Amino acid sequence: MSDSYSDKNVQDEVSELETKSVTAARLFDIRRIIGGLFVVYGVIVTIAGLVASDDEIDKAQGVNINLWTGLGMLVLGLFFLAWLKLRPTAPPPPSAEGAGPE
Amino acid sequence: MHTPTHLAAELRLPTNWLDYSILGIYFVVVLGIGFAARRSVKTSLDFFLSGRSLPAWVTGLAFVAANLGATEILGMAANSAQYGVYTTHWYWIGAIPAMVFLGLVMMPFYYGSKVRSVPEFLLLRFDRSSHLLSSILFAVAAILIAGVNLYALAIVVEALLGWPQWVAIVVAGFFVLAYITLGGLSSAIYNEVLQFFVILAGLIPITVLGLKKVGGWDGLSDSLTQTRGGDFMTAWGGTGIGSDNPLGANWLTIVLGLGFVLSFGYWTTNFAEVQRALSAKNLSAAQRTPLIAAFPKIFIVFVVMIPGLVAAVLVPKIGTPGSDLQYNDAIPYLMQQLLPNGVLGIAVTGLLAAFMAGMAANVSSFNTVFTTDIWARYVVKDREDDYYVRFGRLITVIGVLASIGTAFLASSFSNIMSYLQTLFSFFNVPMFVVFIIGMFWKRASMKSGFWGLIAGTTAAMVNYFVIYKQGIIDIPSDQGANFVSAIAGFVAGAVVMVAVSLFTAPKPVSELQGLVYGTVSPGMSEAPAKGDDAWYRKPALLGWGAVVLAAACYIPFSF
Numbered sequence: 197m198s199d200s201y202s203d204k205n206v207q208d209e210v211s212e213l214e215t216k217s218v219t220a221a222r223l224f225d226i227r228r229i230i231g232g233l234f235v236v237y238g239v240i241v242t243i244a245g246l247v248a249s250d251d252e253i254d255k256a257q258g259v260n261i262n263l264w265t266g267l268g269m270l271v272l273g274l275f276f277l278a279w280l281k282l283r284p285t286a287p288p289p290p291s292a293e294g295a296g297p298e
Numbered sequence: 299m300h301t302p303t304h305l306a307a308e309l310r311l312p313t314n315w316l317d318y319s320i321l322g323i324y325f326v327v328v329l330g331i332g333f334a335a336r337r338s339v340k341t342s343l344d345f346f347l348s349g350r351s352l353p354a355w356v357t358g359l360a361f362v363a364a365n366l367g368a369t370e371i372l373g374m375a376a377n378s379a380q381y382g383v384y385t386t387h388w389y390w391i392g393a394i395p396a397m398v399f400l401g402l403v404m405m406p407f408y409y410g411s412k413v414r415s416v417p418e419f420l421l422l423r424f425d426r427s428s429h430l431l432s433s434i435l436f437a438v439a440a441i442l443i444a445g446v447n448l449y450a451l452a453i454v455v456e457a458l459l460g461w462p463q464w465v466a467i468v469v470a471g472f473f474v475l476a477y478i479t480l481g482g483l484s485s486a487i488y489n490e491v492l493q494f495f496v497i498l499a500g501l502i503p504i505t506v507l508g509l510k511k512v513g514g515w516d517g518l519s520d521s522l523t524q525t526r527g528g529d530f531m532t533a534w535g536g537t538g539i540g541s542d543n544p545l546g547a548n549w550l551t552i553v554l555g556l557g558f559v560l561s562f563g564y565w566t567t568n569f570a571e572v573q574r575a576l577s578a579k580n581l582s583a584a585q586r587t588p589l590i591a592a593f594p595k596i597f598i599v600f601v602v603m604i605p606g607l608v609a610a611v612l613v614p615k616i617g618t619p620g621s622d623l624q625y626n627d628a629i630p631y632l633m634q635q636l637l638p639n640g641v642l643g644i645a646v647t648g649l650l651a652a653f654m655a656g657m658a659a660n661v662s663s664f665n666t667v668f669t670t671d672i673w674a675r676y677v678v679k680d681r682e683d684d685y686y687v688r689f690g691r692l693i694t695v696i697g698v699l700a701s702i703g704t705a706f707l708a709s710s711f712s713n714i715m716s717y718l719q720t721l722f723s724f725f726n727v728p729m730f731v732v733f734i735i736g737m738f739w740k741r742a743s744m745k746s747g748f749w750g751l752i753a754g755t756t757a758a759m760v761n762y763f764v765i766y767k768q769g770i771i772d773i774p775s776d777q778g779a780n781f782v783s784a785i786a787g788f789v790a791g792a793v794v795m796v797a798v799s800l801f802t803a804p805k806p807v808s809e810l811q812g813l814v815y816g817t818v819s820p821g822m823s824e825a826p827a828k829g830d831d832a833w834y835r836k837p838a839l840l841g842w843g844a845v846v847l848a849a850a851c852y853i854p855f856s857f
Contacts, residue, residue: 206422210350210412213683216341219349219484220579223338226356226488230495233327237320237499237644244316244640252638257510261503262640269499269644 225285231276238270308622309457309630317643324496324647328473328654331488335481342686345482346666347414347577352484354583354835356491358590361574362598363490366497367656368649369450371602376625378606379616381545381777382522382530383855385606389599390533391557394848396565397588397595398841404566405575407737409584411812414576415663416569416729417671423736423805423813424747431751432729433671436569439725440664441697444657445704451653452705458630458646467702470650474658475698478665479691483577486655486662490574493651494594500641500648501601504629507636508608518604521611533855547778555781559788563726567733570663582830585837592844596851605629657701665694724762727784728754731791738815743802746795754791761786 245263253260311317339345378385413419417436421429448467455466477485512518519531529535537549547555565571565588575587609628612635615621616628623631633645669690678685732750735742765771766779773779811817833839 206414206418207412210343210414213341213343214350216683217343217349217351218340219338219344220351221338223348223351223484224334226491229327229331229488230492233323233492234495234499236323240316240320241640241644244638248638255638256636256641257507259507259510261507261636262638265499265503265641265644268502272495272499 225280227276227280231273231280234269234273234276236273238266238268238273240266242266242270309627309634310460311458311630311634311642311646312639313459313642313646314639316639317646320640320643321647321650324651325473327492328477328489328651331492332477332480332485335477335485335488338484339482339687342670342683342690343414344484345687345690346670347573348482348484348487350577351579352487352577352583354578354586354590356487357574357578357583357587359494359594360487360490361571361587362591362594363494363497363655364570364574364659365595366494366598366652367447367659368454368652369447369656371497371501371649371652372450372454372626372629374599374602375606375609375628376617377777378603379610379625379628382526382607382610383533383603384545385603386533386599386851386855387552387556389595390848390851391553392561393565393595394592394844395557396561397592398845399562400566400572400575401585401587401589401592402837402841404733404737405585405588406581407813407815408572409576409578409581414670415667416567416572417667419813420732420736420747421671421675423810424732424742425744427745428732428747428751429671430676431748432732433667435725435751435755437664437668437672440570440660440667441700442704444660444664444697444701447653447657447660448701449705451650451657454630454649454653457627458633458649467705470654470657471698471702474654474661475695478658478662479694482690483573483662483666486658487574487577489651489658490655493648493655496644497648497652498601500645501605501629503641504632504636504645505601505604508605508632511636512608512611518607518611522607525614526610531855533852545775545777547775547781551778551781551785555784559727559730559784560781562734563730563784567729568726569667570659573663573666580827580830582827582835582837586835586840589837589840589844592841593847596844596848602629605632608632661694661697661701664697665690668693668697724755724758724783724787727758727787728752728791731788731795735792735795736814739799740807740810740814740816741799741804742795743799743804745802746798749798750791750795753794754787757790758783758787 241262243266245260245266248260248262252262256262338349341349343349374385374388377388408416408419411419411422413422415433417429417433420432448471451470452463452466455461456463461469477489481488509515509518512521522530534549537545537547537552539548539550571588575584578584578587606625606628609616609623609631613621613623613631616623617625629649633642637645669686673689673693674681674686678689728751731754732747735750736747761783762779766773766783773782829835
């Protein structure tokens with residue numbers, strides 16, 4: 197089987213696709229989703245902890261596990277939202293790096 | 299699909315509307331990510347590799363999450379209930395060194411050569427026959443493993459929530475199908491990052507409450523030392539050559555079989571993992587992908603091993619014929635016993651998310667290999683790029699349907715993890731031999747790649763199915779036999795590669811630039827992006843830091 201395939205072909209093809217790629221410009225920032233979901237979960241589970249019955253606390257070895265887990269998730273969610281606020285998504289470079297001289 | 303591996307019916311969880319609301323919110327978010335990522339897909343590179351544009355922390359967490367499927371979580375808890383602290387080997391020696399090697403040594407060749415998949419690297423380094431063979435092997439393995447995930451999910455969901463198996467399969471299959479078809483790899487990776495946090499939010503409370511229940515680490519350790527013997531709570535106790543331990547492996551097969559061959563094969567050549575790094579935005583981010591993943595990986599062992607050990611204390615007969623509970627039931631059992639509604643919903647969501655992510659990692663790597671390496675290279679060539687995006691979506695649908703069809707294959711193995719490891723030892727081991735020799739030995743000829751793959755796969759299979767299963771040599775457990783099969787496959791592949799290279803033509807040096815150690819490709823010389831020269835982003839520091847930390851973790855468990 198003759199094999200004339202060299203790395204040049206793949207590199208050229210991928211480099212060309214990189215110049216047309218729109219992911220960097222159009223993909224949303226996942227920090228927003230993680231932050232949002234964990235704030236919602238945190239609030240729900242914290243409330244479940246605040247209204248926990250004695251049975252539920254006994255089941256969890258005397259720990260109000262809903263309260264603690266809920267607060268932990270809330271903190272994580274707020275951390276991601278704060279991170280997003282302090283370091284917003286960098287705008288994609290006008291001419292993609294990959295399209296440079298190669 | 300009724301099999302003897304079903305979970306005990308008593309494991310039904312007391313879920314209520316609160317838990318189902320938490321689960322429902324998650325499913326909505328999963329689909330939302332798919333729809334929102336859809337507009338970022340224009341070219342095939344966007345669909346299959348996120349346009350090579352993601353930041354390192356995202357690809358790094360996806361890298362670890364792609365491995366943190368539910369089969370891994372339940373399987374490693376099962377391992378711990380059965381073998382004890384030996385489980386740490388799958389993390390500290392069986393993952394970290396390989397992940398660091400991938401980041402520091404191999405990634406410049408992978409990322410710098412701009413290949414879109416692991417098989418494509420073989421095409422450049424060797425020839426079409428090795429490329430086609432590895433593409434087909436990978437595609438088949440990915441579908442099999444996706445099927446294992448789906449089947450395992452159906453059993454667990456049936457036991458925990460009471461859904462019929464077909465409902466679980468259809469629902470999970472549909473969601474994975476939907477979000478990958480819509481958003482491609484970006485959608486798969488984003489969901490993996492989310493899943494990483496949700497699964498930890500479920501596992502940490504189980505671990506904390508489990509420890510409290512058995513009297514803390516000391517209570518756990520004392521009680522297991524009493525019932526299972528002192529070696530059960532150590533990583534290396536009883537692994538001297540010739541001495542007997544339940545794992546059926548000695549320190550040499552652990553280090554060589556698990557730590558070197560199986561682990562390097564899985565972490566450095568399994569495209570379901572490497573794909574996450576190839577989607578990073580530049581070489582520095584690609585190198586840091588497995589290195590960032592290594593740090594959570596070092597500590598994840600505690601939240602899967604401790605629940606397994608706690609279950610072994612609470613249910614001393616777990617896994618024996620006299621008990622309703624199997625080893626795989628360890629985590630579900632603790633969820634049922636310890637978690638109140640609320641956190642229970644988080645844990646159930648985390649488990650389902652982990653099943654879906656484990657499946658999605660395989661589906662998203664399968665569609666890439668099938669489209670770019672098989673279809674576009676050998677079947678329908680040179681069409682416009684849009685065509686391959688459409689084909690990628692179509693093959694995603696077909697892949698999910700095929701994995702549903704293969705779900706029943708998992709049923710003949712008692713321990714899900716053992717089944718996965720068996721597959722890896724057949725498919726990944728020879729891949730690693732071919733890569734390591736191909737990357738470090740210029741003289742390795744074009745033909746040697748193909749024959750190395752054939753010889754390694756054959757040797758591993760012969761060792762497992764003939765020599766071990768027929769009882770020609772006596773190895774006490776499937777896991778121990780996997781380690782030995784991996785070593786056999788590695789040696790056979792290496793010997794055949796060297797032999798074939800000596801008698802066939804090498805690849806011209808001009809075509810090896812950037813593919814073999816000591817050569818450079820244009821992609822490697824790109825200047826580091828702004829900020830990547832910060833000390834905490836130095837790959838060497840991250841990599842060696844992870845190795846030292848993993849070694850240090852062994853110390854408290856070695857005496």
